[in-house]
Amino acid sequence: MGSFTRRVIALAFAALAAAVPAVHAQDDANAPATPEAREGERKARLELASTGLAKLYQVQPDARAAVEKAVGYAVFEVDSIYAVLFVGQKGKGVLFDNATRKPTFMLSSRAGTGPGLGKQKTYQIFVFKAKSAMDQFLAAGSAGADVGASMSTGKDGMVRSFNPSIDIYQVPASGMAVQASWGGTVYTVDSKLQ
Numbered sequence: 001m002g003s004f005t006r007r008v009i010a011l012a013f014a015a016l017a018a019a020v021p022a023v024h025a026q027d028d029a030n031a032p033a034t035p036e037a038r039e040g041e042r043k044a045r046l047e048l049a050s051t052g053l054a055k056l057y058q059v060q061p062d063a064r065a066a067v068e069k070a071v072g073y074a075v076f077e078v079d080s081i082y083a084v085l086f087v088g089q090k091g092k093g094v095l096f097d098n099a100t101r102k103p104t105f106m107l108s109s110r111a112g113t114g115p116g117l118g119k120q121k122t123y124q125i126f127v128f129k130a131k132s133a134m135d136q137f138l139a140a141g142s143a144g145a146d147v148g149a150s151m152s153t154g155k156d157g158m159v160r161s162f163n164p165s166i167d168i169y170q171v172p173a174s175g176m177a178v179q180a181s182w183g184g185t186v187y188t189v190d191s192k193l194q
Helices: 003-029 035-059 063-069 131-139
Strands: 072-097 103-128 150-152 158-161 166-179 182-189
Touching (some): 035 072, 035 166, 072 182
Antiparallel strands (some): 103 166
16 A cells, blocks of 8 residues: 555544544534424434435335345435545434334434545435344444445445445435545434434
């Protein structure tokens, strides 16, 4: 690995380390203050999950069976900005355990680097085929889970995960971006809504 590549990777991780606390501090500042506001945000997240799944099933009808037979699944709505060499993402979502139907409200953030330009809103849907994969995703809850080891291919909305126990789908909701980026995504439990 060349010196330039090592510097780019170091820059990506430094940007992630700096951005994650700032993103979550902003989320805390914007957190619903009253019980009614928190309940409203919970309902909005549940609607977000329904909308994301509906969009997924439109482009990938076979995904419905995968979601229904899975141990659990999570749906996130993510806003992404690609500005020359900076990548920033911020999202919110909810994870469902199919055995209990209990929702766990979550946040996501990403900072990285790579060539790109544009702004995009997407739905990310994680399908957990093994309880251990879902438990690991949640166990990292307050510290953050990183499932950034994946790649996008094809037009079916599927993101190929390097973890065989997790299927990841990504469905554009709006916007357009051309990008190739490196960095890590952190998923955390949204303690303000639990």
